[in-house]
Amino acid sequence: MNRRLLAGCVALALLLVTAGCLGGTSTVPNDQLDAAPDEPYAWDADTDAHITVQENGQFRAVYEMNQSSVTLYRLDGFGSRTPLPVEAVRYQYTNGTVLTGSELKARGGNVTQNDRITTIGLPADANRDGKIAFTSSSTPKRFSLPTFVEGSYEVVLPPDRRVSFPIFGAVRPGGYETEVIDNHLHIRWESVTTDSVVVQFYLQRDLFIFAGIAAISILVGGAGIVYYRRQIEELRKRRQDLGLDVEKDDRN
Structure with a gap:
């Protein structure tokens, strides 16, 4: 009976490991965290989340914080979480001071990753406030990401991209407004409470x-x-x- 119990425990442990439940957590390297973003982050944005989609298949994101950490991930084709890769991580205090990723860690914060999620923890003196910014990868002609924070959102597309023509363009959730500024389409939601934001876009040509x-x-x-x-x-x-x-x- 003991042998059967032991065998069952071993089998359960193997199952947990293969499912990622016991996967190890690692710290994101400082050189990756301290990399410079392609363009300055939109610290002065008046939305809770501001995302700028770049032409090179990446995006820059700035999130207003009201908690001590944020969990970043994507969903694969099976509905399982996979960690969102991040680089050029920055934290801005409410007084405007900006820390690099390594400085954030030096002040008691952390940026860790396992096989399911990436977690950014704020500095010990952040008091659950301020803004977190990072750069990550996107998909050409389609931006999709879970809503890590609820509230107002703005997504800015690369030059000459539009969403209004059916089949080629689509935006979810509804209830958004659009405005073209300097040939960049800005899509804005006053409040997003859905699980994700999806923008499918196209080049006008x-x-x-x-x-x-x-x-x-x-x-x-x-x-x-x-x-x-x-x-x-x-x-x-x-x-x-x-x-x-x-x-x-x-x-x-």
Whole structure:
């Protein structure tokens, strides 16, 4: 009986390990945390979350904090959490002082990662306030991320990107407003309480390319139909010239 119990415990431990429940937690390296963002973070944004999608497949995010830490992740195709990779981590105190990732750690904060989540803990003297900023990876023509904090959101797209044309563009949740500033589309929600924010977008020139391809396809298809009908008509005339019986249905 003891052997069976031991075997059961071993099997359960193996299952937990393979499921990631006992996966180890590691600290994100300082050189990754202290990397410079491609552009300055939007510290002066008046929304609880401000996300700038970049042309290089990354995004810069700034979150207003009202808790001592934030958990970052994505959902895979099976609905399981996977850690969100972060770099260029910064923390801004309410007085405007900005810390790098390594300075955040030196003041009692932390940036850790396991096989399910990435966690950013605020400095010991942060008092659950201030803002956290980081850079992470996105997907070309589609931004999707869980709502790590509730409240107002703003997503800024790269130049010439739009969302208004159906099929190519989509925004979730609804109830948003849009504004184009310096050729950047700004999408804003007064309050987001859904589980995620999704923005599918396109380059404006993609619409012209699609329209051109559609027009060519229509012309080629129309020319093919005309050619086919002419061949049928010529075949019918040849049969008549040869004195063959031609049924009325052959003309259809």
